[in-house]
Amino acid sequence: GAPLSSGDKIRNYSLMLNSESARRHIYDRYWSRIEKTLTRRDGNELIDDITGFYRHFLQCKASESFAEAQTYSRFKTFFDKFVGHEHTIARLDAYYEELLVYLEAYCFIRYGDEPHDRFSAFREYNSRFQYLEVAPRISFLMDALVRYIHGELTKHELLGLYKALEIFIVRRLLCNMGTGSMNKAIPTWFKQTEQLWKNHPGSAFDDVFRR
Numbered sequence: 001g002a003p004l005s006s007g008d009k010i011r012n013y014s015l016m017l018n019s020e021s022a023r024r025h026i027y028d029r030y031w032s033r034i035e036k037t038l039t040r041r042d043g044n045e046l047i048d049d050i051t052g053f054y055r056h057f058l059q060c061k062a063s064e065s066f067a068e069a070q071t072y073s074r075f076k077t078f079f080d081k082f083v084g085h086e087h088t089i090a091r092l093d094a095y096y097e098e099l100l101v102y103l104e105a106y107c108f109i110r111y112g113d114e115p116h117d118r119f120s121a122f123r124e125y126n127s128r129f130q131y132l133e134v135a136p137r138i139s140f141l142m143d144a145l146v147r148y149i150h151g152e153l154t155k156h157e158l159l160g161l162y163k164a165l166e167i168f169i170v171r172r173l174l175c176n177m178g179t180g181s182m183n184k185a186i187p188t189w190f191k192q193t194e195q196l197w198k199n200h201p202g203s204a205f206d207d208v209f210r211r
Contacts, residue, residue, distance in 0.1 A: 006071040007050030011035070013076060018087040025089060030096040037107060049110070057102045059139040060146075063191035065184045105145035109138050119145070121155050125162035134169050134182065141165075143190035153205055160206025 004012075014031065017023045038049040055071045058078060066074060083091045107113040109126060119126070122145075129137055144161050147153040153161075165186075172182065193209045200208055 005048065005051055006068065006075075007038075007048055007054065009072045010050060010054055010075050013072075014079070017092075022087055022089060022092065026092055026096065029093075030100070033100075034103065037103060037113075040111070052110075053103065053106050056106060056139045056142055057099065059187045060102065060143050060190075063188050065139075065187045101146050101149055102142055105142045105149070106138065108145065109141050118149070121159060122162060125159070125166060128166065129162075132169060132173070134173075137165060137169065137186060139187040140190050157205040160204065161209060164206060164210050 011031065015023050015027060017026065034050070038053055040047045040049055051068065051071055054075055055066075055068055058071065058074045059065055061078060062074070079095070082095050104113075104115065108119050108122075109129070112123070112126060112130065114120070114123075129141075141162075144153060144158055148155070148158045169182070189209070193205065196211070197203065197205055197208045
């Protein structure tokens with residue numbers, strides 16, 4: 001048969017837990033939802049987007065870009081460090097509850113999904129980004145949307161980020177500058193801006209980003 005994808009390996013490793021009760025808990029509560037959410041129909045074909053989601057999630061966590069082929073090894077390192085080798089339900093739940101917030105952000109950015117109808121202010125920008133098909137923006141906007149969900153960014157600040165990022169990307173495309181450098185740079189920008197923001201109390205996040 002076909003070789004396992006990074007997504008297949010991530011799924012398998014995620015369920016290699018210390019007890020059957022933990023495996024059942026994680027599959028029933030989280031993985032069944034993850035699989036359903038990330039299995040998409042393209043015409044007559046079903047597409048598994050687990051690898052794509054985890055790559056962007058891990059780029060958010062690492063604040064750096066990496067090749068898709070590194071996704072599984074990066075996942076194992078992150079998962080083991082976060083969850084630990086004891087695989088307690090408390091640590092597993094903490095990991096997956098955070099993951100699901102990133103999943104909601106990813107599916108809005110990638111597919112326009114809005115299960116909780118809290119991203120309506122960003123739909124227009126999001127639709128234009130989907131048309132541009134510039135993949136590096138996904139990790140950056142995932143970080144931004146997660147902070148918005150947690151109340152750490154305002155609607156105005158997030159709209160400012162969308163606008164500034166759109167202007168930057170469109171200018172580069174119009175100047176025929178390509179996307180190679182963007183692939184490496186954009187996933188790092190949110191954490192860099194976050195560090196600068198801490199040194200400018202009272203400033204709006206999007207203002208710091210534009211500096």
